[in-house]
Amino acid sequence: MDTRQFIRLSEYEWEIPASGSMRVPAIIFASEDLIADMDQKVFEQATNVAALPGIVKAAYAMPDAHWGYGFPIGGVAAFDPQQDGVVSAGGVGFDISCGVRTLHTGLRRDDIERVKEQLANRLFQKVPAGLGSTGRIRLGSREMDRMLAGGAQWAVKQGYGRREDLERIEERGCMAGAVPDDVSEHAKRRQRDEMGTLGSGNHYLEVQQVREVFDADIATAFDLQAGDIVLSIHCGSRGLGHQIGTEFLKKMVVSAGQYGIQLPDRELACAPIDSPLGKTYLGAMRAAINCALANRQIITQLAREAFADVVPEADLTLLYDVSHNTCKVEEHVIDGKPRRLFVHRKGATRAFGPGHPDLPDAFADVGQPVLIGGSMGTASYILAGTTAAEALSFSSACHGAGRAMSRRAAKKKWQGRGLVDELAARGILIRSPSMRGVAEEAPGAYKDVTAVVDATHRAGLAKKVVSLEPLACVKG
Amino acid sequence: MTQNGEHPAIDAGYWEHFHHEADIGVRGVGRTPAEAFEQTALALTAVITEPERVIPVKKIPVACAAPDLELLLADWLNVLIYEMATRSMLFSRFDVRLEAGGLTAVISGEEIDRARHQPAVEIKGATYTELYVGQAPDGAWRAQCVVDV
Numbered sequence: 001m002d003t004r005q006f007i008r009l010s011e012y013e014w015e016i017p018a019s020g021s022m023r024v025p026a027i028i029f030a031s032e033d034l035i036a037d038m039d040q041k042v043f044e045q046a047t048n049v050a051a052l053p054g055i056v057k058a059a060y061a062m063p064d065a066h067w068g069y070g071f072p073i074g075g076v077a078a079f080d081p082q083q084d085g086v087v088s089a090g091g092v093g094f095d096i097s098c099g100v101r102t103l104h105t106g107l108r109r110d111d112i113e114r115v116k117e118q119l120a121n122r123l124f125q126k127v128p129a130g131l132g133s134t135g136r137i138r139l140g141s142r143e144m145d146r147m148l149a150g151g152a153q154w155a156v157k158q159g160y161g162r163r164e165d166l167e168r169i170e171e172r173g174c175m176a177g178a179v180p181d182d183v184s185e186h187a188k189r190r191q192r193d194e195m196g197t198l199g200s201g202n203h204y205l206e207v208q209q210v211r212e213v214f215d216a217d218i219a220t221a222f223d224l225q226a227g228d229i230v231l232s233i234h235c236g237s238r239g240l241g242h243q244i245g246t247e248f249l250k251k252m253v254v255s256a257g258q259y260g261i262q263l264p265d266r267e268l269a270c271a272p273i274d275s276p277l278g279k280t281y282l283g284a285m286r287a288a289i290n291c292a293l294a295n296r297q298i299i300t301q302l303a304r305e306a307f308a309d310v311v312p313e314a315d316l317t318l319l320y321d322v323s324h325n326t327c328k329v330e331e332h333v334i335d336g337k338p339r340r341l342f343v344h345r346k347g348a349t350r351a352f353g354p355g356h357p358d359l360p361d362a363f364a365d366v367g368q369p370v371l372i373g374g375s376m377g378t379a380s381y382i383l384a385g386t387t388a389a390e391a392l393s394f395s396s397a398c399h400g401a402g403r404a405m406s407r408r409a410a411k412k413k414w415q416g417r418g419l420v421d422e423l424a425a426r427g428i429l430i431r432s433p434s435m436r437g438v439a440e441e442a443p444g445a446y447k448d449v450t451a452v453v454d455a456t457h458r459a460g461l462a463k464k465v466v467s468l469e470p471l472a473c474v475k476g
Numbered sequence: 477m478t479q480n481g482e483h484p485a486i487d488a489g490y491w492e493h494f495h496h497e498a499d500i501g502v503r504g505v506g507r508t509p510a511e512a513f514e515q516t517a518l519a520l521t522a523v524i525t526e527p528e529r530v531i532p533v534k535k536i537p538v539a540c541a542a543p544d545l546e547l548l549l550a551d552w553l554n555v556l557i558y559e560m561a562t563r564s565m566l567f568s569r570f571d572v573r574l575e576a577g578g579l580t581a582v583i584s585g586e587e588i589d590r591a592r593h594q595p596a597v598e599i600k601g602a603t604y605t606e607l608y609v610g611q612a613p614d615g616a617w618r619a620q621c622v623v624d625v
Contacts, residue, residue: 039497067497069603069624094600094624131524131595132564132588190561200598201625239561242600242624246554253604254543266604403498407523407597407625436525436596476598 001038012063012459013392016043021264022050028061029393029459034451041067042074048264049077053272054085056334056341062348062398063455064447069093070267073347076396078332080341081273086261087281088270089252091344092327094245096285097292098203098236099323100371101169102382103300105307106315107229109209112471116429119207119310120472124431126306127205127299128197129476133433135196137298144188145180147195148240151290152321155297160196165300167360168318169293170350177329178290179283183240184247187284190239191291196298200437200476202400203235204373205303208380208468218384218465221366222319230468231307231316232380233299234373235476236325237292244288248281273342282327289326296321319382320369324349324399332394343394351385351397351462370462372453373400375446376430376438376473377423381453383462397462401449410445411436432475441475485614491519494606496622501606502553503620509545509609512619513552513579514570520553520602521568521585523623524560525593530568532584541578545609549619552579553602557623564588566595600624 006014006028014035016026026046028035042065049059049071056078065074070090079085112119128135139147147154152173156163166173198205210228213219224230237244252269256262259272271278300316307314327344334341343350352359353367363369367385374380378401389395405413416435419442423430432438457464489511494501500523504515521527540555542548552572560566567585588595600623607621 041497069605069622073498090604094603130590131598132590132593134564186558190558192562193564200595242561243558246557246601249601249604250542250547250551253547266607269604406495406497407500408493408495411596433590434594434596436594440596 001035001040001043003032003035005043012455016047018050022047024050024055024058026050026059028065029455029461030063031451031455034063034455038065039067042072045070045072046075048268049075051264052086052268052270053261054079054083056080060393060396062396063459064398064400064402064452066402068346070265071344071346073402074398075346076344076348076393078341078343078394079273080339085273085342086270087273087278087327087342088268088344089245089248089281090267090269091346092245092285093325093346094242095236095325096241096245096288097323098325099292099296099321100232100234100373101296101300101321102230102232102319102371103316104223104319105229105231107311109227109229112229112311115310116472120429120431122306122310123205123303124474126302127474129474130200130433130437133197134193137195138192139195141188144191147294148180148183148287148290149178150174151293152297155294160298160301165297165318169321170323173293175286175289177282178286180287182280182283183244183287187240187243187247190243194238195295196302197238198235198299198474198476199238202441203476204376205299205474206232206470207472208232208470210466211379211469212467214464214466218366218463222369222382222465224382224466230319231303232371232373233296235295235299237288238295240291241288244284248284251277285327289323292323320371322349322371332390345396347399348396349399350395351389352395353385353387353389370397372398372449374449375401375443376441376475377428377443377470378446378449380468381449382465382468383453383456384465385462386460388460389462393461398452398456401446401452403445404447405445407440410440410442414439414442428470429472430475438475486616489515491515491522493519493522494620499622499625501620501622503618506617509617509619510572510574512617513549513572516549516553516619517556517570520556520599520623521566523599523625524595524597525566527568529593530566531586532569533586535582535584537580537582539578539580546607548579549609550602550604550607550621553621553623556583557599557601559583566593597625
């Protein structure tokens with residue numbers, strides 16, 4: 001994008017002043033290089049979001065922003081129900097509550113070097129990945145509803161994981177306000193065989209080593225040190241979330257006129273928060289958040305079993321679990337007054353700073369872990385929420401690298417088998433059911449996550465704590 | 477027939493993918509809207525695997541309805557995504573009949589064989605981004621949108 005379109009508020013903050021139908025400005029956080037590389041569509045989409053009813057303060061885009069659907073991916077926007085604010089199915093996206101969870105393993109690099117291959121194979125056997133894979137759990141309709149109401153808390157009750165895991169999950173593992181009856185039979189049917197599955201695309205399960213420590217105090221509070229082995233899981237609400245997104249997008253497009261909403265882009269489909277359609281969407285979307293939390297909890301248990309088979313001394317404990325496609329009700333201070341807002345984050349991570357009342361005690365002094373996934377074969381990062389992000393971005397940070405190249409171009413440029421061999425030579429084991437899928441997810445098809453994380457850090461949205469280096473990756 | 481009463485310039489329908497930064501665009505071109513819809517469905521399958529690898533052994537009737545042709549295209553693709561997900565199938569033959577306010581179709585395919593089909597990616601949904609159905613001056617119908625993968 002041409003940076004002359006913006007007012008540069010600070011080195012990492014670029015404003016598009018409100019004009020035309022925009023109700024508030026749009027603000028993009030990025031370095032000059034990142035913003036220059038962003039697609040002009042990010043500008044258009046951010047300004048369109050700024051035109052939605054009831055939007056508060058500004059439409060924000062994170063340093064990894066790219067062209068999405070309606071909202072840019074990396075978009076954050078808060079709406080006030082007292083000011084005819086809306087909830088948008090497009091603003092949450094199809095993969096509701098897609099997110100990352102990272103677990104300590106209690107192991108060091110030396111503990112797994114000899115068994116790395118065996119561990120990669122066992123994880124690949126245990127955790128269903130890729131299109132056409134099915135989980136071993138089949139939920140009947142009553143149990144499905146219990147899962148949708150209970151999230152990870154339900155999963156723990158079923159024997160997937162430990163009670164103490166819940167303390168380290170946003171919402172303590174259960175999103176309040178979920179209404180299983182608001183979820184269609186189609187959505188539930190689509191989920192029937194998909195509990196405990198990883199999915200495909202950019203979803204993965206990765207064994208990683210803590211490579212570099214940037215902030216020793218916070219790393220200590222997170223119980224991380226260089227050479228530690230951790231496990232990260234990136235996936236979402238599977239078919240159930242996708243179907244809910246699909247169905248409500250259409251309902252909101254068709255009924256926008258009835259609510260007097262002019263949509264600058266159909267993908268911004270939304271409904272007033274307090275309307276029957278808005279409320280039904282919130283009930284279903286929160287159920288999908290629970291589905292994602294339950295799914296990551298089940299996969300955690302499968303991973304624990306795989307580790308136990310190969311390295312019995314491993315003890316997988318949860319560092320944290322974050323979601324990056326959500327709409328959540330949060331209190332934020334606007335002009336000195338607390339307001340209850342519906343904060344949409346689409347491809348953006350909530351990043352509460354020190355002292356936030358929703359954080360587990362362990363993070364009260366340092367802020368929450370903000371888990372940023374890289375692409376296959378590249379670094380991932382753990383950051384910490386800051387107090388400053390509350391005023392900057394409704395406590396939000398980036399979520400990942402973002403693609404630099406289309407899937408089609410990647411498929412033409414790389415061969416899956418060649419990539420797997422090349423990464424293996426660098427000590428990174430890839431396990432995937434599809435070599436074409438591996439080619440399309442080639443590390444070179446993604447932007448440099450380091451530049452995104454550096455911009456996030458320098459903009460004050462979150463603090464860099466450690467980087468993680470991949471050792472073995474199960475790709476869907 | 478074109479709006480001028482001439483035959484469309486294309487001899488047969490075809491499909492293609494188009495660029496989207498994070499995902500992928502599917503486009504079908506045909507002599508009629510129904511053929512364009514069929515070709516878009518082939519483009520959808522091609523996101524996952526090579527359509528010629530999918531043997532059309534099992535036929536399934538489907539139907540959908542929407543207030544306009546563009547929303548109908550998104551619905552049509554979403555029906556296919558649902559059928560693929562819940563039946564664990566891939567499809568390579570599509571016989572579409574457009575009717576007032578909707579469509580009926582018979583879709584043919586087979587169960588996913590992960591070794592043979594090497595499915596690259598699962599499609600989450602058809603989006604309204606770059607959603608378009610229309611007729612070009614040469615008479616060819618074009619149907620397209622971006623799909624989320």
